[in-house]
Amino acid sequence: MIDIRDRVRNKELQSKIVSAEEAAAYIKPNMNVATSGFTPSGYVKAVPTALAKRMEKEPFKINLWTGASTGIEEDGALAKVNGINVRMPYQTNKELRNRVNSGDVEYIDMHLSESAQFARYGYMGGGIDVAIVEACAITEEGNIIPTTSLGNSASYVQQADVVIVEVNTTQPLELEGMHDIYVPLDPPHRLPIPIVKPNDRIGTPYIPCSPDKIKFIVPCDIKDHTRPLGEIDDCAKAMSSHIIELLNNEIKEGRMPANLLPLQSGVGNVANAVIHGFVESDLKDLSVYTEVIQDGMFDLIDAGKLSFASGTAFSPSPEGLDRFYKNIKEYRKHLMLRPEEISNSPEVARRIGVIAMNTAIECDIYGNVNSTHIMGTKMMNGIGGSGDFARNAYLTIFCTGSTAKGGAISSIVPFCSHIDHTEHDVDIIVTEQGLADLRGLSPRQRAKVIIEKCAHPDYKPMLLDYYERAVTATKNAQTPHIISEALSWHEKFVETGSMK
Numbered sequence: 001m002i003d004i005r006d007r008v009r010n011k012e013l014q015s016k017i018v019s020a021e022e023a024a025a026y027i028k029p030n031m032n033v034a035t036s037g038f039t040p041s042g043y044v045k046a047v048p049t050a051l052a053k054r055m056e057k058e059p060f061k062i063n064l065w066t067g068a069s070t071g072i073e074e075d076g077a078l079a080k081v082n083g084i085n086v087r088m089p090y091q092t093n094k095e096l097r098n099r100v101n102s103g104d105v106e107y108i109d110m111h112l113s114e115s116a117q118f119a120r121y122g123y124m125g126g127g128i129d130v131a132i133v134e135a136c137a138i139t140e141e142g143n144i145i146p147t148t149s150l151g152n153s154a155s156y157v158q159q160a161d162v163v164i165v166e167v168n169t170t171q172p173l174e175l176e177g178m179h180d181i182y183v184p185l186d187p188p189h190r191l192p193i194p195i196v197k198p199n200d201r202i203g204t205p206y207i208p209c210s211p212d213k214i215k216f217i218v219p220c221d222i223k224d225h226t227r228p229l230g231e232i233d234d235c236a237k238a239m240s241s242h243i244i245e246l247l248n249n250e251i252k253e254g255r256m257p258a259n260l261l262p263l264q265s266g267v268g269n270v271a272n273a274v275i276h277g278f279v280e281s282d283l284k285d286l287s288v289y290t291e292v293i294q295d296g297m298f299d300l301i302d303a304g305k306l307s308f309a310s311g312t313a314f315s316p317s318p319e320g321l322d323r324f325y326k327n328i329k330e331y332r333k334h335l336m337l338r339p340e341e342i343s344n345s346p347e348v349a350r351r352i353g354v355i356a357m358n359t360a361i362e363c364d365i366y367g368n369v370n371s372t373h374i375m376g377t378k379m380m381n382g383i384g385g386s387g388d389f390a391r392n393a394y395l396t397i398f399c400t401g402s403t404a405k406g407g408a409i410s411s412i413v414p415f416c417s418h419i420d421h422t423e424h425d426v427d428i429i430v431t432e433q434g435l436a437d438l439r440g441l442s443p444r445q446r447a448k449v450i451i452e453k454c455a456h457p458d459y460k461p462m463l464l465d466y467y468e469r470a471v472t473a474t475k476n477a478q479t480p481h482i483i484s485e486a487l488s489w490h491e492k493f494v495e496t497g498s499m500k
Contacts, residue, residue, distance in 0.1 A: 002219035004167045007137040016217045020046035023132075023164050023216040027051055029060035030085065032126060034119065034156035036133040038313035038340060039092075039267060039292055040071035040227060042149030044132045044166045046220040052077035061085035065119060065128070067151015067312070067340055068112060068291075068384065069093065071225045079105070088124065089115040090382040092227075101378050109372060109379065112291070113344035113388040116155035120186060131160035133207070134220070136171040142211030143204075146179055147171040148224055148321075149313035150337045154181045154207045162215040170223045174328045177205050179337045180310075195348050198262050198289045199308040199336065229295060229317040230269040232276055238432040239270065239399050240277025243357065246428065246435055247283070250395075259285040259307075264349070264389050265296075266358040267315060270399055272296045274357055279303045289354050291343055291385045293335060295320035298327075301334050310336045312343035344388040353394035358386040360400040360429075362409075363454070364416045365447040365467060366479055367423035367438050369398050375490050376417030383420050390425045402431035402456035408498040410459040412450060414466045415486035429454050443479045444471070458500065 001019060008014050024047050027033060037043025043066070051062075055078070064084050069075065069092040078084050079096035088108035091097065100107040110118065118124055133153045137145040146153055147168060157163055182203030184190050194202050250256040263278075263286060265271045275296030278286065286300060288309035295316045300306035314337070316324055324331060342348065349356070360369045361380060371386050373379060390396045398421070400411045411431065423446070429436045434453035438446045451463045470480035489499045 002169055002221055004169060004217070004219045007167050007169070008217060009140045010138055010142045010211055013138060013142060013211055013214060013217060016214060018216045018218060020050035020218050020220070023047050023218050024050035024054055026164070026215065027062060027130060030062065031129040032063045032065065032124065034065040034128045034131045034152065034160060035070065035074065036067065036146065036149065036151060036153040037070035037074065038067035038149040038151035039069050039315035041224050041313045041315050042134050042147040042151070043070035043074050043224075044134050045071065045073040045168070045222040046166055046218050047132050047164060048074040049077055052081050052083060055081040055083040063125065065089070065115075065124065065152070065156070067149060067153065069381070073222060073225070086125070090384050092381045097379065097381070107379060109382040111383060111387045112340050112385045113346060116152045116339070116341045117186060119152070120155060120159055128156055128160040130162050130164060130215070131156040132164045132166065133157060134166045134168050134171070136168060136173055136175050138165060138167065138217070139206055142209055142214065143206040144209050145176045145206050146337070147175055150179060150181065150339050151312055152340060154183050154339045155341070157207050157209050158183060160213070163209060163213050164216045164218065165214055166218045166220045168220045168222070170221055172325055172328055174332065178332050178335060179205050181205070181207055181339060182342055183339060184341065193342060193345055193347055195342070196352065198287045198310040198352070201336070224321060226316060226318055226321050229272050229320070232273040235401050235432040236270055236273030237277065239430050240274045242430050242435040243274060243397060244277055244281045244283070246437070247355070259283070259287070261353045261355050261394055262287045262289040264288070264290040264354045264356045264393065266386055267292050267294070267384065268359060270359045271357065274399060275300070278305065289343070289348070289352060291340065298323060298331065301331060306334055308334050308336070310338060310343065312338055312340040340385070344385040346388055346392040349389050349392040354389060355395045355397070356389035356393035357397045357399065358390065360398040360411070362411045362413050362416055363398060363400060363429050363450070364413050365450050365463060366443045367426045367429065367446050367450065368416045368419045369421040369426055370416040370418045371420040373418035375494055376487070387421060390421045395427055396425060397428040397430060398426060399430045402433045402454060403458070407456070407458060408500070409493060410456060410489065410499050412455040412459065412463065413489050414463065415481060417487060417490045444476070
């Protein structure tokens with residue numbers, strides 16, 4: 001077993017160091033198990049791996065609550081053995097997604113800013129039986145130093161009956177001091193969150209925890225298995241260019257300062273590519289208040305353009321993770337992690353006026369956005385934090401390629417097959433074709449702009465035909481639709497494999 005005594009600074013707690021198998025044996029069927037992790041960063045690895053092996057021989061299920069998605073050793077391993085009954089609040093693992101869409105897993109998709117409070121209130125079927133969190137060290141007082149994400153860890157530790165800590169020796173001790181941990185009180189006792197700029201510190205650099213609550217401490221030497229990011233293609237570059245042009249115009253019109261307002265960006269290839277585009281712009285002294293810090297943020301630091309970024313997880317590519325570790329002494333000057341109910345707080349997002357940039361699966365001609373479902377029924381990943389920011393941002397932008405599946409799907413449709421963000425929360429829609437600024441427009445005006453600016457040429461005539469016939473059929477109604485045809489594009493794809 002790996003020697004972690006130098007990282008467990010509380011001498012009395014060293015007697016609680018056990019194997020992953022011994023810790024996993026404590027978990028019983030139908031327990032509510034809450035873990036660290038937000039994207040494949042800072043998630044627990046050794047105990048879920050041991051638990052999945054146990055479930056292979058002794059089939060049973062647990063209810064798994066996390067911060068967001070996790071890695072293959074947790075979501076992947078437990079889904080593979082069908083060991084999850086209820087899962088919340090977000091996932092990206094293919095094995096787990098298949099279990100969700102086959103009905104094996106009851107999946108609770110929710111706004112990430114609400115998930116810790118849901119758990120605290122007992123809405124999820126009782127309290128937390130055990131919290132399992134990753135740490136790079138435990139302090140002399142027994143407090144927990146997190147690793148590359150915070151997510152809901154602080155709230156879960158606070159609420160759990162017992163805590164299991166995985167001390168991960170691959171996580172550098174230089175992470176200590178990079179966290180700002182603040183758990184708000186619940187109504188009616190909640191106070192204003194005193195953040196007015198991204199680098200404000202309001203909490204502690206550790207998760208407070210009584211040593212008596214820690215049941216086991218497990219050594220781990222498994223590195224975060226972060227996801228690779230795709231090449232920044234011409235489509236992503238075009239979207240980034242459209243956004244930067246828009247923001248430069250906002251500065252010119254006096255609606256934003258020269259260094260913009262704090263940026264928020266979602267997860268994944270498109271989001272990372274959009275942030276990377278700022279590196280090549282003339283913009284500088286930028287700040288970020290977001291969920292995840294990806295490779296593009298490191299690019300901005302290296303280019304001298306980023307003053308500070310606040311998030312809840314470092315979620316770079318494998319190469320980006322190595323780069324982060326290598327340059328952590330410099331990067332730590334510009335970066336901070338918070339609990340997700342603070343990083344995603346609607347209160348803070350509204351106060352500081354974030355520029356929210358998130359991705360869509362599809363948008364309709366009136367500005368509604370689907371972020372979660374394929375053809376209206378199959379869950380992709382989940383809403384994540386996009387709704388936390390979209391409803392409360394100073395400026396809300398959604399990006400998507402104009403087509404998918406090699407052109408067989410139009411991402412601009414007559415009516416979304418599922419709506420996560422209504423037209424009332426969406427200011428800007430961007431594809432590689434162009435940018436539709438929807439501010440101050442009525443539904444019929446929005447439809448014309450979205451079709452003209454964002455639709456792919458292969459689908460633009462079809463969209464115009466639908467819209468014009470809908471206007472005639474409804475005699476210029478507020479939001480013209482031909483109800484019998486509104487979802488016919490999706491129906492056609494399901495039947496033929498193409499919307500054309």
